[in-house]
Amino acid sequence: MKKLITAEGIVKVYDQGGEPQTVLSGVSLEIGEGEFAVVMGPSGSGKSTLLYVLSGMDPADGGTIAFDGRALDGLSEDALADLRRSKIGFVFQQPTLLKNLNILDNILLPSLRDHKKDSQRLKKRARELMDGMGIGELSQREITKVSGGQLQRAGICRALMSQPRIIMADEPTGALNSKTAHEIMDIFAEINREGTALLLVTHDPKVAARAGRVLFMSDGQIVSELRFQNKDEMAQDKNLLEVMEKMKELGI
Numbered sequence: 001m002k003k004l005i006t007a008e009g010i011v012k013v014y015d016q017g018g019e020p021q022t023v024l025s026g027v028s029l030e031i032g033e034g035e036f037a038v039v040m041g042p043s044g045s046g047k048s049t050l051l052y053v054l055s056g057m058d059p060a061d062g063g064t065i066a067f068d069g070r071a072l073d074g075l076s077e078d079a080l081a082d083l084r085r086s087k088i089g090f091v092f093q094q095p096t097l098l099k100n101l102n103i104l105d106n107i108l109l110p111s112l113r114d115h116k117k118d119s120q121r122l123k124k125r126a127r128e129l130m131d132g133m134g135i136g137e138l139s140q141r142e143i144t145k146v147s148g149g150q151l152q153r154a155g156i157c158r159a160l161m162s163q164p165r166i167i168m169a170d171e172p173t174g175a176l177n178s179k180t181a182h183e184i185m186d187i188f189a190e191i192n193r194e195g196t197a198l199l200l201v202t203h204d205p206k207v208a209a210r211a212g213r214v215l216f217m218s219d220g221q222i223v224s225e226l227r228f229q230n231k232d233e234m235a236q237d238k239n240l241l242e243v244m245e246k247m248k249e250l251g252i
């Protein structure tokens, strides 16, 4: 599998009330093209920080990260922002959409900012994505008047607008009930089948059971890993048991 992200010895230190706290202490990992990886671990173990550092949103204090063979540390702020916007889609637990814009405009906004002249093409793409995700009827709806699942679908549409190579998501199902979480995971699985890599942070073993690889973090390090060859429905029950066993073993 061709490498998409290569990280070696990543260190991240936060200042906490004047005291330095090492949140990532030498994390090394590779994410392949089209891979579906999940990060699990106790609260505070550094999962979100790892995601933000790998995406170039937050600079590392040590180590190296390369995206598609290109080192992030030598890049200017502009080049980094450009890479992030064009190659990485980000999905959050609660989509950060603007309250004064309708769903369609929220999905369009980031890509329109970068490609003003392409507005017709972008609108067409946004509508196709919304239709594909079952929210085609909601384009003019205010974002305060849709369900959590519909909002998350809009967040995923927005992340897909630039046809990213990877979607990174921080607890994308954390605010949803289990039925809606399952539907959102079906969407992620489909996105992955179409070739986009996924890196998801989750506390939910059912989400992890659908991945090809589960990385377990503890105290700023990757301490264990599971790999699943088979991601189909039948295999997921077996994968789930393995994830739960590992969580128990690691005290998560």
Ligand SMILES: Nc1ncnc2c1ncn2[C@@H]1O[C@H](COP(=O)(O)OP(=O)(O)OP(=O)(O)O)[C@@H](O)[C@H]1O
Pocket (backbone or CB within 6 Å): 014, 015, 016, 023, 041, 042, 043, 044, 045, 046, 047, 048, 049, 050
């Ligand atoms: N901007 C920041 N400034 C200072 N400390 C931070 C900052 N962001 C995170 N931390 C600290 O870094 C540690 C790791 O945080 P992080 O959010 O990466 O953990 P996590 O594993 O994602 O946790 P959770 O599962 O609760 O979301 C925590 O102790 C947190 O308090």
